[in-house]
Amino acid sequence: MIGGVTCRYAFRDLCRHRIRTAIMVGGIAVACAVAEFAGSYRRGALDMQVRAVAGSGTGHLVVVPEAWPETREVSLRVRDPRRVEVLARGLPGVAAAMPRARTGAVLAFGNRSAVVQLTGVSPADEFRGNRMVWKSRIEGRYLQAAETGAVVLGASLAERLDARLDDDLVVSTAGVAGITGAMVHVVGILATGGGEVDAQFAHVTLEQLEELTGLPGPAEVSLLLDDHRAAAAARQRLAAGLPAGNVVVTWKEIMPEMAAGADSDAAFSRLVIGVIMLVVAMGITAAQVTSILERRRELAVLCALGMRAPRVVIVVVMQGLILGVAGGLASLPLGLPSAWYLATRGIPLTAFLGDDLSVGSILLDPVLYGEFSLRLVVEGMALAATAATLAAIYPAWIATRVDPAEAMRRR
Amino acid sequence: MGMSREKDLIRAEDLTKVYQVGAVTTRALDAVSLSVAAGEFTAVVGPSGSGKTTLLNLIGALDAPTGGRLRVLGHDMTALSRRHRADLRLHHIGFVFQSYNLMDVLTARENVEFVLELQGVARAERRERALAVLGDLGLGALADRRPTQLSGGQQQRVAVARAVASRPSLVLADEPTANLDGENAEALIEMMARLRRERGTTFVFSTHDPRVIRHAARVITLSDGRVVADGPGPPNPGGAEP
Ligand SMILES: Nc1ncnc2c1ncn2[C@@H]1O[C@H](COP(=O)(O)OP(=O)(O)OP(=O)(O)O)[C@@H](O)[C@H]1O
Ligand SMILES: [Mg+2]
Numbered sequence: 001m002i003g004g005v006t007c008r009y010a011f012r013d014l015c016r017h018r019i020r021t022a023i024m025v026g027g028i029a030v031a032c033a034v035a036e037f038a039g040s041y042r043r044g045a046l047d048m049q050v051r052a053v054a055g056s057g058t059g060h061l062v063v064v065p066e067a068w069p070e071t072r073e074v075s076l077r078v079r080d081p082r083r084v085e086v087l088a089r090g091l092p093g094v095a096a097a098m099p100r101a102r103t104g105a106v107l108a109f110g111n112r113s114a115v116v117q118l119t120g121v122s123p124a125d126e127f128r129g130n131r132m133v134w135k136s137r138i139e140g141r142y143l144q145a146a147e148t149g150a151v152v153l154g155a156s157l158a159e160r161l162d163a164r165l166d167d168d169l170v171v172s173t174a175g176v177a178g179i180t181g182a183m184v185h186v187v188g189i190l191a192t193g194g195g196e197v198d199a200q201f202a203h204v205t206l207e208q209l210e211e212l213t214g215l216p217g218p219a220e221v222s223l224l225l226d227d228h229r230a231a232a233a234a235r236q237r238l239a240a241g242l243p244a245g246n247v248v249v250t251w252k253e254i255m256p257e258m259a260a261g262a263d264s265d266a267a268f269s270r271l272v273i274g275v276i277m278l279v280v281a282m283g284i285t286a287a288q289v290t291s292i293l294e295r296r297r298e299l300a301v302l303c304a305l306g307m308r309a310p311r312v313v314i315v316v317v318m319q320g321l322i323l324g325v326a327g328g329l330a331s332l333p334l335g336l337p338s339a340w341y342l343a344t345r346g347i348p349l350t351a352f353l354g355d356d357l358s359v360g361s362i363l364l365d366p367v368l369y370g371e372f373s374l375r376l377v378v379e380g381m382a383l384a385a386t387a388a389t390l391a392a393i394y395p396a397w398i399a400t401r402v403d404p405a406e407a408m409r410r411r
Numbered sequence: 412m413g414m415s416r417e418k419d420l421i422r423a424e425d426l427t428k429v430y431q432v433g434a435v436t437t438r439a440l441d442a443v444s445l446s447v448a449a450g451e452f453t454a455v456v457g458p459s460g461s462g463k464t465t466l467l468n469l470i471g472a473l474d475a476p477t478g479g480r481l482r483v484l485g486h487d488m489t490a491l492s493r494r495h496r497a498d499l500r501l502h503h504i505g506f507v508f509q510s511y512n513l514m515d516v517l518t519a520r521e522n523v524e525f526v527l528e529l530q531g532v533a534r535a536e537r538r539e540r541a542l543a544v545l546g547d548l549g550l551g552a553l554a555d556r557r558p559t560q561l562s563g564g565q566q567q568r569v570a571v572a573r574a575v576a577s578r579p580s581l582v583l584a585d586e587p588t589a590n591l592d593g594e595n596a597e598a599l600i601e602m603m604a605r606l607r608r609e610r611g612t613t614f615v616f617s618t619h620d621p622r623v624i625r626h627a628a629r630v631i632t633l634s635d636g637r638v639v640a641d642g643p644g645p646p647n648p649g650g651a652e653p
Contacts, residue, residue, distance in 0.1 A: 304506055
């Protein structure tokens with residue numbers, strides 16, 4: 001539709017003002033490089049956040065009793081938990097399935113006490129899927145399968161109780177048969193590196209918790225996946241085979257504040273990229289309008305010779321596209337190395353957060369790595385081409401308004 | 412004029428063009444009536460501001476008349492849309508401008524090819540045709556030069572090549588020799604006369620230049636937007652009989 005001479009005209013016209021063209025391309029390149037870097041950071045940060053949330057005990061997917069999402073009642077129990085666990089472990093991409101139950105409890109030692117949420121766990125599964133357990137320094141040891149009379153405390157909780165390894169604590173809780181109490185032996189003190197997390201950490205076995213509450217079985221089965229992007233598919237397969245009375249929820253539903261935080265982070269970074277691109281696009285529009293006004297006579301001649309408006313638009317938009325693609329390509333030597341650095345060296349979060357890497361009940365990774373993939377290039381190029389092309393629309397419209405009679409006017 | 416109406420390429424009746432700039436109204440053409448038959452070689456002359464360019468603009472479908480009637484190549488120019496005017500120009504009318512108006516980022520050949528490309532002529536053919544017409548006008552050796560590497564006379568000859576490459580029935584030239592010296596002016600007008608003889612192309616050009624007027628078979632004189640004289644040109648050696 002558009003012939004070679006028209007293309008040559010469009011291209012050579014851009015070469016007419018090399019400096020102006022170079023500045024436009026440079027502007028697009030810098031903006032795109034920022035966008036590429038920000039994209040790498042955003043996805044890396046999201047990945048890390050999800051990994052941190054899921055790995056800190058929540059899992060990516062959680063099987064809970066049907067009534068739980070409504071009531072959030074800790075006394076509800078999973079139906080047919082054996083089958084749920086077998087089903088979950090049989091799914092591809094499942095790294096760990098962790099049955100758990102919780103109860104509010106008071107821990108007392110000497111004249112000190114602390115209100116905690118006591119978590120009943122299956123120790124081996126916890127070791128597989130909970131970074132609070134496998135990543136932490138443990139003084140003493142973690143729990144053993146089915147043992148009773150043992151508790152593992154977070155370091156700052158132990159400090160608050162002034163309890164040491166091998167001390168015996170009194171734990172009391174409200175069970176089905178009223179207030180119950182038991183003695184538990186501190187077999188391990190665990191330092192996650194997050195003070196906030198440590199202050200809430202109190203693990204016993206599921207068996208111990210059942211003894212205290214009188215309620216058998218787990219209240220949830222948390223699933224840790226190898227890749228969070230597989231969550232939707234895993235959820236479907238899980239839901240299909242689930243025993244009646246249970247439902248699957250995602251970490252987003254369990255921790256809506258975290259999910260909203262991640263979403264708003266992503267939205268903010270998109271907004272920033274959008275604003276940068278808008279500014280660049282406006283710059284291109286201004287430069288293109290100038291170029292059109294300089295070329296009024298030439299455009300008038302083309303129009304006089306019979307060039308119609310659609311082709312004029314194509315020429316100007318094509319010039320925008322050339323600028324965009326050139327800018328996108330020029331952004332790669334800037335954006336990719338910085339994204340590569342982000343992906344391989346990463347940002348040490350300890351530099352900002354100090355040694356405490358906990359946020360709420362979440363334990364973050366010490367280093368935030370960016371994402372590095374073909375997607376960065378594709379998105380960067382698409383962004384540049386789109387911005388520059390959109391920026392050319394107004395100049396193109398101006399170009400079509402040129403009066404062909406101007407070609408006849410004397411210079 | 413004694414010619415049958417069917418042969419009229421251009422037919423104007425009471426053609427009027429009024430320019431309104433702010434409060435100032437200029438009657439650039441005032442009830443102009445004339446007709447031009449196919450194959451004529453016509454000069455439009457008159458003092459500066461008499462309406463020569465305006466007349467060519469209207470005939471060339473670059474602008475729309477304010478009043479009267481104008482038929483060009485069978486089209487009613489008062490009724491034509493912007494788009495149809497562009498199509499008419501593209502396929503049937505060639506232009507030669509006073510200031511050459513070549514695209515300076517394109518070579519001579521590409522300038523000529525451009526029009527053919529707009530017409531949708533296939534690549535190989537338009538290349539061949541562009542080279543043929545440049546060769547015919549003695550520009551074969553300059554085909555790959557850019558306008559800035561050509562003299563004024565050469566540029567204007569490229570412009571003529573561009574105007575006739577698509578074999579239009581009508582070529583309009585607004586003071587085509589105004590920027591050329593005597594020798595070049597003479598050469599250019601002789602070239603146009605030859606094209607008219609060989610191809611039967613109708614030429615209408617405006618001019619102040621007596622050397623050019625000498626070659627015209629017919630001279631229309633405008634003054635203050637009116638036709639004040641219309642008749643055969645001076646007896647001349649140009650061989651441009653109707
Ligand atoms: N676009 C325009 N807007 C307003 N007035 C115009 C316009 N074009 C021409 N005119 C006026 O119309 C009249 C005729 O102009 P035109 O250009 O047709 O004269 P011309 O015979 O070609 O003159 P010249 O020999 O100087 O080229 C002049 O008075 C001119 O000022
Ligand atoms: Mg004029």
